[in-house]
Amino acid sequence: MPDSPLVRPFRYAWEYLKEISGENAYDRYLAVHAATHPGKPAMSRSEFYRWRQDDKYNNPGSRCP
């Protein structure tokens, strides 16, 4: 279905939000995993997000006060 010019900006914004919030991260992980470790089982969605969250906060950077 082609986007009308009115819908397009919203679609871009939604895609951007999905990208930035990490919703697409699992799909990209699967792609990289399939390419680099063919044949080995990948993490499930729930395992992946658990790993991601724990890793983020166990190796903390910091933020501006």
Place this chain on the structure above:
Amino acid sequence: MNRLGGYAIWVGIAIVGAACWGVLALYQGETINAGWLLFAALASYAIAYRFYSRFIRDRVLGADDSRATPAERLNNGRDFEPMDRRVLFGHHFAAIAGAGPLVGPVLAAQMGYLPGTIWIIVGVILAGAVQDMTTLFFSMRRDGKSLGQMAREEIGPVGGAAALIAVLSIMVILLAVLALVVVNALAASPWGSFSLAMTIPIALLMGVYLRFLRPGRVLEVSIIGVGLLILAIIGGGWISESSPYAAAWTFTPNQLTLALIVYGFVASVLPVWVLLAPRDYLSTFMKIGTIALLAVGIAITLPPMQMPRFTEFAFNGQGPVFAGSLFPFVFIIIACGALSGFHSLVASGTTPKLIQKESQVRPIGYGAMLTESFVAVMAMIAAVTLDPGVYFAMNANPALLGDTVQSASQAVNGFGFSVSPETLQSTANAVGEDSIVGRTGGAPTLAVGISAIFAGLTGILGAAAQAFWYHFAIMFEALFILTTVDAGTRVGRFMIQDLIGNVWRPFARPSWLPGNIIASALIVAGWGYFLWAGVNDPLGGINQLFPLFGIANQLLAAVALTVGTTILIKMGKLRYAWVTALPLAWDAAVTLTASWQKIFSTDPAIGFFAQRAAAQQSIQAGQLNDTMAALGAASVDDARQILVNTTVDGVLSILFAVMIIIVIADASRVWFGIVRGSKEPEMSEAPWQESHLDSEGKEIEREPVGAGR
């Protein structure tokens, strides 16, 4: 022709920018519109980004897009992964922007709008954004090494150790100051306390949802969370109006302090998915949404600025919000938004592992920092569009203001501004609070400013709108301060576990429960002490602690700029080393002058030890001397407390100053060694490898090598 058009646009932007600056500096009328400030800032940013950041990228750093970044070389789809530059910009900005750029400018507004604004804009262009961009680049060339590791490898073990101690002590001061801002904003405010308390069950709900029901669906859970948050703010209004519950939700500063300390400890010990991660999502969306809304609000309403260009406090150093004259204290009080050492921790860590192409350090490093600076400019605008009398009645040392609107009105007259008791009361009524007198910490002032701007946008909703927006703003600030407190306590906890782990192995394991509990308790005790001392400081804790926090933050910036200068010299770029060395010289001058004054000034309003001596005299004499009374102390007990606080603060000032001197001295030993040729410029850069990604991150199709395939 195209090229000519390009030049014409930039000349046009330069003229607009110069005209706005001219009006800001010279206009002689009664008030001046905030639009001038907004456009002066935007034009300056545009020119700096187009020309200076490009110069840094091409000449100084020599970014090379044919070189593979760590994200490409080490791509594992997890922590190393080439990320779209627009998405990474969003992540990086959300990670660097916190409450700092909102609080500092509000406090600095006591000197008028011009000094703070000039520093925010010039500082970010020549120092802050340069620091972020160079640190990001150098960390990227080293596979995402942290600032501490880079300091150790490029300068030496002494510089490295000083950097580590600096980071840990800054963390403690930072958390205490931020928690103090929350306590000051929520004390005696049932509306604010209720709404903020409700963020805990909301976060728990979101955490369970993300962990068990719909893993990874961050967007939908954030939409639910923000919806519940709005309900919590509306519910708070209802609580504060129905008296039986209002009393139950009204807390003293000491009760709030205790609650924050317990909360910080629990949040640090618990797994992240329970509280920290969901709260992080919530505050990120709130933060970006509110900042965008504020920009729209200011651009549409274009409020006039009520504060003069300079107040007399810029020159006499007698300001009631914080003591000390323009130089060096404006440059200390406004750290975030102009030059923030904390960013060097973000820029050397997660972000460098995600960059697709080397040249993208420009939009991400330099660009995100310009955006944060813009947030600081908006905070300045929100503060200076308030009635100056209201501003001083909210921000001056509460001991000088007294408890009533009458005493506050008198005190403000004493500062050379005027505000009637009726205005103070009606402002408080408009935002749904009992009183706004002595609401220090910057957050309430900003909330009044923001609520006035937003209420201007939503004026049709009537008078209730301003009270809603005030508590929305308070909630938004408190929410992400608490997120920083959670996250910062955790960072500190890991650092302590790591430190002790060097001596005793099991401590280094993050999952080992006793180590977790002991390290959490240590870090919470650290900031909890300063928070408690700040809340009970007879002279107003924020006035005492905020300069210390600024000094600490600028100290970290000095470490980052020193590392940057060292690496530039090692890369054989001595003639461009001024790009980081000049901001370093300025930063060191500011920080050391401020430390000097805090340590040695004989003015008891500024010098910790002069204050300490006055307190000691009062204690020995058994009655307050004139100096103590003039500062606002009310009893000999107050003097005892001041004695303890000034001792601790003074010793800390000495520690910070010594750290800066050690880091710079140790680094200059390396610099002169290399320049004289007596030292080999050893670098720990990862070796060159060819990149196979194009500028959009797509794999480049290559001709098959050899005909036999």
